[in-house]
Amino acid sequence: MVFKFTDMNSGGVMKSIYKTILIDCDNETEAIELFKARFDRHPRNVTCNCCGYDYTFVDFDSLEDATALDRMCQMSQDYKTFHEKPSTDEDAAYFSKFNKYVTFDEYIKLSTDVLVIKMVDAAS
Numbered sequence: 477m478v479f480k481f482t483d484m485n486s487g488g489v490m491k492s493i494y495k496t497i498l499i500d501c502d503n504e505t506e507a508i509e510l511f512k513a514r515f516d517r518h519p520r521n522v523t524c525n526c527c528g529y530d531y532t533f534v535d536f537d538s539l540e541d542a543t544a545l546d547r548m549c550q551m552s553q554d555y556k557t558f559h560e561k562p563s564t565d566e567d568a569a570y571f572s573k574f575n576k577y578v579t580f581d582e583y584i585k586l587s588t589d590v591l592v593i594k595m596v597d598a599a600s
């Protein structure tokens with residue numbers, strides 16, 4: 477599974493240089509442990525009460541799934557699955573990160589604010 481953590485700018489500040497942190501591991505408990513080991517902070521920490529949690533997170537099946545909308549892939553009607561090709565939807569560019577379709581490798585190369593953590597790397 478892949479857990480996609482998004483910095484919510486709680487209290488008006490980013491908690492690291494990464495807006496998006498993708499953690500590839502087996503379950504939510506592991507994801508939070510890996511997150512804490514790397515950032516010395518629980519993602520559910522609340523820096524500012526009016527803003528809420530420092531990070532939100534959602535789980536996906538793969539890194540490609542987790543970034544499909546950002547990469548402007550063609551999404552299914554319910555946004556649960558996607559095709560690895562440029563979206564033809566009117567608002568796809570708006571919801572994407574670079575206003576164009578990119579592959580996962582290109583997305584990582586172009587993004588300075590995205591960190592990928594894999595359980596195998598973290599353990600070694």
Ligand SMILES: [Zn+2]
Nearest residue numbers: 487524526527
């Ligand atoms: Zn606030």
